[in-house]
Amino acid sequence: MKRILNTLLLLLATSAMVYAQEDLLDILDSEQEEVETTVSSIFKAQRLINGHTVVTRKAKELEFLISHRFGRINGGIDQFFGLDQANIRFSLEYGITDKITAGVGRNSFEKVYDGFVKYNLLEQKTTGTPVAVTGFSSMAIRTADNFAFDDDDFNSKVSYTHQLFIARKMNENLSLQLSPTFVHRNKVLDTQKNDLLALGIGSRYKLSTRMAINFEYYYRLTEEITTDFKDAIGVGVEIETGGHVFHLQLSNSRSMVERGFITETRGDFFGGDIHFGFNISRVF
Amino acid sequence: MKAIYSLMCLLMIVSLSAQDRYLTRTGEITFFSTAPLEDIEAKSDKALSIVDLAKGQVAVDMLMKSFEFEKKLMQEHFNENYVESDKYPKAKFSGTFNPSDALKAMEDGVYELDVKGELTIHGVTNPVDTKATLSVESGKLKGEVKFNLTVKSFDIKIPSVVAKKIAEEVEVTGIFNYEPYN
Structure with a gap:
């Protein structure tokens, strides 16, 4: 009985250790929140050929x-x-x-x-x-x-x-x-x-x-x-x-x-x- | 004998559940480059970092687009032409250090550490070996690091026409105010 208990404990401990050894980067990966960002550089200039694009200049540019x-x-x-x-x-x-x-x-x-x-x-x-x-x-x-x-x-x-x-x-x-x-x-x-x-x-x-x-x-x-x-x-x-x-x-x-x-x-x-x-x- | 064995197993479980990990979502990362014609500075205060005091491990994960520049056009160029943020959205660091027992026990003080690890930017991984400090003050853990990196080693190309504006070497600073993490 005691033997079984010991084995169980050992198993539990090792499994906990395995869990603990998961890469810290993986933790950060899961913690990184999905952020909504603006899509930049749709076009690079205010003109495409002759006509304008959606691009505007930023403040004071x-x-x-x-x-x-x-x-x-x-x-x-x-x-x-x-x-x-x-x-x-x-x-x-x-x-x-x-x-x-x-x-x-x-x-x-x-x-x-x-x-x-x-x-x-x-x-x-x-x-x-x-x-x-x-x-x-x-x-x-x-x-x-x-x-x-x-x-x-x-x-x-x-x-x-x-x-x-x-x-x-x-x-x-x-x-x-x-x-x-x-x-x-x-x-x-x-x-x-x-x-x-x-x-x-x-x-x-x-x-x-x-x-x-x-x-x-x-x-x-x-x-x-x-x-x-x-x-x-x-x-x-x-x-x-x-x-x-x-x-x-x-x-x-x-x-x-x-x-x-x-x-x-x-x-x-x-x-x-x-x-x-x-x-x-x-x-x- | 068997009792000791059981006790050891139990201790292992208990020690694992102790508070060893600290995390921040608001890590400040600044980079600074000084070149003959222009100084370039960018800052992000959204870097994620985690530190494991028991194991002496640390990791940083940040979105390149979270870097803010004074000039918006510079920010656009940075993301679009240099670090290619759409293709390589993140910068990652993972490293190890040797924690002293006092640091593990979160005793007040400033701990100078040698951190060795790997930094990935623009899809390229380079080894980093730098000094860093972790300081503990009334239960609060703070990390600080400063090191230089060369742009070229991350396969980031600087065209010759702007070579006078962008330095080959960039100084990176990080400040992390950690919170306990389970």
Whole structure:
């Protein structure tokens, strides 16, 4: 009887010892609470190609963005594949709070001044909120005259764009964005419509920690009589070095202002009307 | 003889249930890097740590995303480009030390310890051999540690363009206020 008791005790003791020898790291693993964290770096820049992303600047961050679009590469050697012509947009974009960013820019194409405000409504979370959502409103003023208009006063040079960006980082490498867009142009030709709806589709695919492929397409939902204008398509490479983001891209639009590239892109991408361009973004 | 044997068995069980383990969920870990152009500092106060005084074991487990930087963009770069927090969410340490009887008995005092162990960051494990202190003051156990690690040994790449901003060597400090854990 006593023998059995002893054996039992010994068994109990050894089993307790085995339990005690479980790895301390395993204990910590089970103690680590599941925390809901914000999914960061859905996109690395405020621009994908021409259009904005859900990204806003954090409070007190100032971004200086320089963008170039050259002429059409099918201009041939005579135009040095488009590099003879260039238009440029400079902008300063500032994070007022972590959620609100405002910016002003000037595009040499049609001499357009633009200003925008962006508001980050939702952040994607690891658990819970599946998407990040940012609202965007901009106003653009063309200062170059448009001779197609008889009476091209100040009022007719103004256009407005309102967008909603809905983005999700699908996995470590792939991020997608939908961008329902409304553009209002104060004055248009008879063949055009003042109000135009479009749906933007964008993606970023990470090739390495510092390089990604970006794609952007704006599908115009409003039909116009004129067939002069095409949907904007762009594809580019993104290179990131701490503080700087470089974009090298090909697109069929010349303008870098929403009204311009969403509603008045003239190039036929698959016909070779492609503009080489780059964005250089520096955050201070 | 048999009685002694039984007693020993009983003692073993009793000794195991004594208070040897201490845990904290709010361990403070700071890292500091100083380079010609920029000093970088990040802090987390959410590190988990457990210490077993009887066995002389210690472990730390923390989420890399819990590190907070003064500049948000720097924090994003840290998680995205350097430590790749989505792929390697945690930093872990597990080590051993030689506890004195006084420390085991939780007598007031400051105990200098040599801690040897393994640290895993960015999916890479390196041996760590460092001095640490455990101090006991009226039943409260506090741990402190400071050591240097080289970024390269954890396979964290620093591109040459930012080499002047990020130091090769980083100073890591940890402060843990432990609570009894069963």
